[in-house]
Amino acid sequence: MVGAIIFAVFAAAFIRMFLIEAYVIPTPSMEGTLKVGDFLFVSKAHYGIRTPMTVIQFPLMHNRLPFNLGESYLKKPALPYFRLPAIEKIDHNETGSIQLAAGDSVVALPDRFLDIYQMRRQTGGALPPGVDIIVRPTDKKDHYIKRCVGLPGDSLSIRGGQLYINGAAAQNPITGSSCTM
Secondary structure, eight states, rough: HHHHHHHHHHHHHHHHTTTTTEEEEEEEETTTOOOOEEEEESSSSTTTTTOOOOSSSSSTTTBBBBBGOOOOOSSSSOOOOOOOSSSSOTTOOOEEEEEOGGEEEEEEEEEEEEEHHHHHHHHHHHTTTTTTTEEEGGGGOEEEEEOOOOOTTTEEEEEEEEEEEEEEEEEOOOOOOOOOO
């Protein structure tokens, strides 16, 4: 019985680490296509499996342990960044999971996490005293679901709230929202 449970945990952790992972949409930036709170599964194999850098971690946890018990991984020992070749290329208008560069440094608040740059924008540049800043390794940054509008070599511009790709107007989302910067 115990052996079966251990096998199931390791099998699930392997699948989550290398093949597919479940995500919840955290922000309204994809409204019209995906809504905040929607669940989806992301294939990691299609665009190149990234091997883990943090080798000691609590299975099936992304960043934090429950009940604010701290991070779910140890930063050392660590492996170098490595990604296997992709099965297919990204096309225009495909949605995918990305990790923002700003997501490596986060501020731990009692009810949520903010990236340090978001926190500085809200406080006018200074961080409040006693703020806990967590610097995460590459494989532990927060994930966001975004749409690919431009590929290498494409020319992108926004004029009058309309996105143009290679000089042609892009199709706007169903909600009719325009681009803002």
